[in-house]
Amino acid sequence: xxxxxxxxxxxxxxxxxxxxxxxxxxxxxxxxxxxxxxxxxxxxxxxxxxxxxxxxxxxxxxxxxxxxxxxxxxxxxxxxxxxxxxxxxxxxxxxxxxxxxxxxxxxxxxxxxxxxxxxxxxxxxxxxxxxxx
Amino acid sequence: xxxxxxxxxxxxxxxxxxxxxxxxxxxxxxxxxxxxxxxxxxxxxxxxxxxxxxxxxxxxxxxxxxxxxxxxxxxxxxxxxxxxxxxxxxxxxxxxxxxxxxxxxxxxxxxxxxxxxxxxxxxxxxxxxxxxxxxxxxxxxxxxxxxxxxxxxxxxxxxxxxxxxxxxxxxxxxxxxxxxxxxxxxxxxxxxxxxxxxxxxxxxxxxxxxxxxxxxxxxxxxxxxxxxxxxxxxxxxxxxxxxxxxxxxxxxxxxxxxxxxxxxxxxxxxxxxxxxxxxxxxxxxxxxxxxxxxxxxxxxxxxxxxxxxxxxxxxxxxxxxxxxxxxxxxxxxxxxxxxxxxxxxxxxxxxxxxxxxxxxxxxxxxxxxxxxxxxxxxxxxxxxxxxx
Numbered sequence: 001x002x003x004x005x006x007x008x009x010x011x012x013x014x015x016x017x018x019x020x021x022x023x024x025x026x027x028x029x030x031x032x033x034x035x036x037x038x039x040x041x042x043x044x045x046x047x048x049x050x051x052x053x054x055x056x057x058x059x060x061x062x063x064x065x066x067x068x069x070x071x072x073x074x075x076x077x078x079x080x081x082x083x084x085x086x087x088x089x090x091x092x093x094x095x096x097x098x099x100x101x102x103x104x105x106x107x108x109x110x111x112x113x114x115x116x117x118x119x120x121x122x123x124x125x126x127x128x129x130x131x132x133x
Numbered sequence: 134x135x136x137x138x139x140x141x142x143x144x145x146x147x148x149x150x151x152x153x154x155x156x157x158x159x160x161x162x163x164x165x166x167x168x169x170x171x172x173x174x175x176x177x178x179x180x181x182x183x184x185x186x187x188x189x190x191x192x193x194x195x196x197x198x199x200x201x202x203x204x205x206x207x208x209x210x211x212x213x214x215x216x217x218x219x220x221x222x223x224x225x226x227x228x229x230x231x232x233x234x235x236x237x238x239x240x241x242x243x244x245x246x247x248x249x250x251x252x253x254x255x256x257x258x259x260x261x262x263x264x265x266x267x268x269x270x271x272x273x274x275x276x277x278x279x280x281x282x283x284x285x286x287x288x289x290x291x292x293x294x295x296x297x298x299x300x301x302x303x304x305x306x307x308x309x310x311x312x313x314x315x316x317x318x319x320x321x322x323x324x325x326x327x328x329x330x331x332x333x334x335x336x337x338x339x340x341x342x343x344x345x346x347x348x349x350x351x352x353x354x355x356x357x358x359x360x361x362x363x364x365x366x367x368x369x370x371x372x373x374x375x376x377x378x379x380x381x382x383x384x385x386x387x388x389x390x391x392x393x394x395x396x397x398x399x400x401x402x403x404x405x406x407x408x409x410x411x412x413x414x415x416x417x418x419x420x421x422x423x424x425x426x427x428x429x430x431x432x433x434x435x436x437x438x439x440x441x442x443x444x445x446x447x448x449x450x451x452x453x454x455x456x457x458x459x460x461x462x463x464x465x466x467x468x469x470x471x472x473x474x475x476x477x478x479x480x481x482x483x484x485x486x487x488x489x490x491x492x493x494x495x496x497x498x499x500x501x502x503x504x505x506x507x508x509x510x511x512x513x514x515x516x517x518x519x520x521x
Contacts, residue, residue, distance in 0.1 A: 006269070006273055008269075009269055030269070030270055058288070058389075059284040059288040060284060061276075061284050061338075064333040065277065065279070065335070067260045068259070069275075078284070080284055089384055090382065090384045103288070114273070126273075126274065
């Protein structure tokens with residue numbers, strides 16, 4: 001049996017773990033082994049960092065034609081979130097109406113099922129976001 | 134470095150071509166280009182084939198050797214190389230062909246581009262296209278390819294007050310041009326009301342803000358400029374070629390309303406060609422979505438950042454206006470068989486520079502540009518051509 005292909009990054013998907021460059025202090029998500037600003041100077045200095053999961057909506061869309069794993073969920077909201085620590089991240093916004101979302105709104109991350117490989121296949125989990133009350 | 138000319142072009146009809154195969158399409162375009170150029174298979178030294186995802190669309194990899202085989206070139210044992218950079222595969226294949234001729238390694242090169250997208254369902258095609266973004270950190274989480282461009286559009290509307298009507302003006306203009314192109318998938322004009330009332334794909338982008346899923350192929354024959362007259366009376370010179378890259382995922386970009394890869398490649402081509410944006414008579418830009426054309430004309434320097442929507446609405450980009458943008462109808466109306474697109478853009482520009490574009494001819498066209506994007510802007514490849 002082969003390993004499920006989307007389990008490789010599982011820790012980062014559950015815990016929003018990224019990296020911080022020990023040279024310039026800039027934070028990244030997902031994990032990188034080289035800082036795009038400091039290049040060679042950053043090698044060996046990239047440290048793991050856990051993000052709070054809080055941020056703001058940077059941009060968003062309501063998806064009406066989904067890819068195969070998401071076709072049954074349409075319409076659903078996808079967004080680019082700017083985390084409080086700096087990096088931007090793509091994720092679904094849930095537990096609200098599609099018309100409720102605006103650029104700049106504060107959000108928090110939640111742990112949810114993302115999808116599955118068919119009816120009896122592997123279930124994938126990860127982060128989604130919801131609007132802060 | 135030697136000067137390089139394009140001496141032959143070929144392009145199939147674009148559309149839902151259920152009676153044609155991947156190999157059938159590219160061989161049709163390739164033979165047309167060879168016939169147009171006057172070269173024979175004995176003259177051809179190498180083949181570069183742009184193709185994004187024949188593996189996902191028709192379960193066939195190793196596409197370049199296949200093309201060479203069914204073009205009758207297997208017995209000549211020429212190098213046949215597939216080039217893949219998502220939707221920029223065709224433009225990058227052209228650049229690889231250009232580099233190989235300019236360097237002196239090859240003399241006569243055939244550049245092809247092909248995609249056969251309609252053999253799979255809409256959701257599988259959506260999956261395949263999503264592989265041009267970051268599978269693990271974008272599409273896995275539910276964002277589609279139109280969804281990425283929708284977020285670019287939403288932010289552009291937020292920062293620059295771009296409107297849905299301005300986006301729609303791009304689609305209306307490109308359909309008006311495409312109606313004059315006998316190879317286009319949609320040879321039909323549309324109204325702004327139709328665009329605005331179309332079903333949503335990824336808000337704020339509706340069906341008419343999106344290029345279609347298409348089958349099609351295109352091909353070019355390149356050779357050193359000094360040998361071009363031996364084959365043809367109307368060679369067109371490639372006066373600049375540049376390619377640039379950026380982060381694969383949209384969320385990691387410095388600014389999601391600017392494609393820094395386009396800006397970098399544009400700076401490079403203008404320098405190589407010693408031209409400014411105002412020297413360009415026509416440009417085929419990568420309008421996979423209406424927002425993409427607006428961002429492209431800004432990043433290529435035809436208008437200031439943030440003014441692309443206004444310029445489109447005011448008609449500055451129409452056929453024979455300030456700058457003729459997408460006289461072919463663009464990806465929106467001509468169709469977007471992804472691996473073929475970059476090559477087909479060059480076919481259009483060369484047809485225009487030869488004065489053979491019929492009803493959609495740009496008047497006094499001397500200098501033309503192609504702009505081809507991969508993914509949500511992680512690859513940009515730009516060429517400038519000049520009539521000689």
